[in-house]
Amino acid sequence: MSAQGVTPQSEDFARWYTDVVQKTELADYAPVRGCMIIRPYGYELWEAVRSGLDRRFKATGHRNAYFPLFIPMSFLQKEAEHIEGFAPELAIVTHGGGKELDEPLVVRPTSETVIGYAYANWIQSYRDLPVLINQWANVVRWEMRTRLFLRTLEFLWQEGHTAHATYDEAQEETLRMLDVYADFAVNDAAIPVVKGRKSSQEKFAGAMYSYTIEAMMRDRRALQSGTSHNLGQNFAKAFEIKYLDRSNELQYCWTTSWGLSTRMVGGIVMAHGDDKGLRLPPVVAPYQVVAVPIYKTDAEKSVVLPVMARLVAELRSAGLRVHVDDREEVSPGFKFNDWEMRGVPLRLEVGPKDVEKASAALVRRDIDDRKQAKSFVSQAGLANAVTGLLTAIQASLLQQATVFRDAHMHAVDTYGDFKAVIEQGDWALAYYDGSAEVEDQIKADTGGASSRCFPLDQEAGAGKCIVSGRPAKERAWFAKAY
RNA sequence: CGGGGCGUGGCGCAGUCGGCUAGCGCGCUGCGUUUGGGACGCAGAGGCCGUCGGUUCAAGUCCGACCGCCCCGACCA
Structure with missing residues (x-):
C-alpha cells in the first residue's frame, strides 16, 4: 500500500481492492483469520443497503423477526442435502458453562432449520399462510479462503423465510424477491445484474431451485450478489411444516428463502471503483x-x-x-x-x-x-x-457499469469461441445441458470458469450443449467468479 | 490443505561477510509559516527486530521448529 492513495486498479485489481477497503476505512482485519472489523464508513454503507432492502421487504408484506444463533446439530441433519452441503463449513460449539454439551450446537450458517422448526409450530391451517418473515442476522461459514466483505467466516446478511400453501405461490414469492434484489441492485447500488437460475451444482443445498442476481465487477469477474430459493417441500417435510387445506386435508407447505449479505458492499466497491478509489452511488453513499x-x-x-x-x-x-x-x-x-x-x-x-x-x-x-x-x-x-x-451521478454510474458490462458479455455458439471469450476474461453465454460433467469440464478447460446462471430473460429455443452436444433448452452464462 | 511470498516503531521498507548506540520515507505530537488539486521549517515521541529453541565471545543477521499474514489453486453468500 503506498503512502498516498491506493494501488491502481489497472495494475493489480486484488491489491487495489484490499487497499481500498482498508484505506477508505470500510473495514479492517480482525485478530481471527477470516474475520472482519466493519468500521463506521463501511457499516454506514451496509446500513444504506439494509434500509433500501428493508423498505422493499416491508412493501412486499414481510415482517422482521429474530431467530437464535445456536442450532441443535440434529436440526441440520434432518435435510440430507442441506447437511451435506454445509457440513464442511460449520462452526460447532461443544462446550458451554465449563461443561461438554449433550448435543453440539451449530453456529448458524443459515437458518432454514430453526425457522422450519418454528414454522411447524406456528402453522396449522391454510388461514395461517403465507408466513412472510425476514431476519437481519450474522451467520458463520468456515471458509477456506477469505476476502474482506466478499467472503468472511462471519458475515452480516438478511435471510427471508416464507411458507406457502402451493408450489405456485412459493415460486411467485421466490421470483418476487429476486426482483426486489434486482431492483435494489440497479436503482440503489447502480449495479446492473443478470437475473437467472442456478445450475443444480451451484444451487443452495436443500433447494429445489435457486435464483441469483449476478453482477460484473471491474475486473470482469462475476459476483453472485443475492440469491432466492424455492425450497419446494424439502424443509417442510424435514420439519413437518404442515397445514390443513380447505378440504380438511393435511398438506406440506412450500417454503422459500432468500438472502443478501455484506458481500454486496464488496460488490459496490468493485463494480464502481476506479484507480483513485471508491465511487459510491449517491443513494447508498454514507456522505453524498x-x-x-x-x-x-x-x-x-x-x-x-x-x-x-x-x-x-x-x-x-x-x-x-x-x-x-x-x-x-x-x-x-x-x-x-x-x-x-x-x-x-x-x-x-x-x-x-x-x-x-x-x-x-x-x-x-x-x-x-x-x-x-x-x-x-x-x-x-x-x-x-x-x-x-x-441524480445525474446515480444514473451515470449505472450507465457506466452497464456499458462496461455489456461490452464484456458475449453469446457464443462454438466451444472454441467460448474458451476464447473466457480466456480474455469476459462472460460467455452458451447452450448448456445443465450437467455436472459439462460444468466440471468447463472449469478444467478454462481455469475455473463456472456457470453463473440460466438467465431468465432468454427467448425460448433449443440448441445443442456447447460441450456435450446433447440437446439443451437453455443458454447459461459462464464466467470466472468470486 | 497444496504452491509461492512475507513477518524490523502506526504504515511502507533498508539493514552487505554475524560486530559497536537498529536506520530511512510516510504518518503521529508541539510551535510557526501555509491553504482553489496530495504545503514547508524547526523540535520531539514512538522498537522485546513474529514466537520458542539452538550455534557463537557476540544474533535483526546463521540453523531448526512453531505461529501469523498476503497472493495463486481445491470449497463458497
Missing part, C-alpha cells in the same frame, strides 16, 4: 456531499465559514447527507484527493471568490476529467442543483 471550505487568511476564513455553514444547513434540510471537512491541518488539495478515494459522489467548495460572487463550486466524482467534473453554480437554489447532480 463533502464540503471543503477554502481560505488563506483568517479574514477569508471568517467570511467563508459562515457562508459554508449556511449552505450546508440548506442541503441538510433538503434531506442530503453532508459532511464538512473543516480540518485545519491538511490542505484543500489533500482533502480533494482524500474524499475522492473515499468515493463521495459530490464535492462542494466554497472560497473567497464564491463569497464575492454568491457562487459555489461542485465537483462530480463520476467524471474523470477535472474540468468537466467541476461546475460553478449560484448559491441561490444550491440544494436543487445538488439534488439534480446527485
Whole structure:
C-alpha cells in the first residue's frame, strides 16, 4: 500500500481492492483469520443497503423477526442435502458453562432449520399462510479462503423465510424477491445484474431451485450478489411444516428463502471503483456531499465559514447527507484527493471568490476529467442543483457499469469461441445441458470458469450443449467468479 | 490443505561477510509559516527486530521448529 492513495486498479485489481477497503476505512482485519472489523464508513454503507432492502421487504408484506444463533446439530441433519452441503463449513460449539454439551450446537450458517422448526409450530391451517418473515442476522461459514466483505467466516446478511400453501405461490414469492434484489441492485447500488437460475451444482443445498442476481465487477469477474430459493417441500417435510387445506386435508407447505449479505458492499466497491478509489452511488453513499471550505487568511476564513455553514444547513434540510471537512491541518488539495478515494459522489467548495460572487463550486466524482467534473453554480437554489447532480451521478454510474458490462458479455455458439471469450476474461453465454460433467469440464478447460446462471430473460429455443452436444433448452452464462 | 511470498516503531521498507548506540520515507505530537488539486521549517515521541529453541565471545543477521499474514489453486453468500 503506498503512502498516498491506493494501488491502481489497472495494475493489480486484488491489491487495489484490499487497499481500498482498508484505506477508505470500510473495514479492517480482525485478530481471527477470516474475520472482519466493519468500521463506521463501511457499516454506514451496509446500513444504506439494509434500509433500501428493508423498505422493499416491508412493501412486499414481510415482517422482521429474530431467530437464535445456536442450532441443535440434529436440526441440520434432518435435510440430507442441506447437511451435506454445509457440513464442511460449520462452526460447532461443544462446550458451554465449563461443561461438554449433550448435543453440539451449530453456529448458524443459515437458518432454514430453526425457522422450519418454528414454522411447524406456528402453522396449522391454510388461514395461517403465507408466513412472510425476514431476519437481519450474522451467520458463520468456515471458509477456506477469505476476502474482506466478499467472503468472511462471519458475515452480516438478511435471510427471508416464507411458507406457502402451493408450489405456485412459493415460486411467485421466490421470483418476487429476486426482483426486489434486482431492483435494489440497479436503482440503489447502480449495479446492473443478470437475473437467472442456478445450475443444480451451484444451487443452495436443500433447494429445489435457486435464483441469483449476478453482477460484473471491474475486473470482469462475476459476483453472485443475492440469491432466492424455492425450497419446494424439502424443509417442510424435514420439519413437518404442515397445514390443513380447505378440504380438511393435511398438506406440506412450500417454503422459500432468500438472502443478501455484506458481500454486496464488496460488490459496490468493485463494480464502481476506479484507480483513485471508491465511487459510491449517491443513494447508498454514507456522505453524498463533502464540503471543503477554502481560505488563506483568517479574514477569508471568517467570511467563508459562515457562508459554508449556511449552505450546508440548506442541503441538510433538503434531506442530503453532508459532511464538512473543516480540518485545519491538511490542505484543500489533500482533502480533494482524500474524499475522492473515499468515493463521495459530490464535492462542494466554497472560497473567497464564491463569497464575492454568491457562487459555489461542485465537483462530480463520476467524471474523470477535472474540468468537466467541476461546475460553478449560484448559491441561490444550491440544494436543487445538488439534488439534480446527485441524480445525474446515480444514473451515470449505472450507465457506466452497464456499458462496461455489456461490452464484456458475449453469446457464443462454438466451444472454441467460448474458451476464447473466457480466456480474455469476459462472460460467455452458451447452450448448456445443465450437467455436472459439462460444468466440471468447463472449469478444467478454462481455469475455473463456472456457470453463473440460466438467465431468465432468454427467448425460448433449443440448441445443442456447447460441450456435450446433447440437446439443451437453455443458454447459461459462464464466467470466472468470486 | 497444496504452491509461492512475507513477518524490523502506526504504515511502507533498508539493514552487505554475524560486530559497536537498529536506520530511512510516510504518518503521529508541539510551535510557526501555509491553504482553489496530495504545503514547508524547526523540535520531539514512538522498537522485546513474529514466537520458542539452538550455534557463537557476540544474533535483526546463521540453523531448526512453531505461529501469523498476503497472493495463486481445491470449497463458497
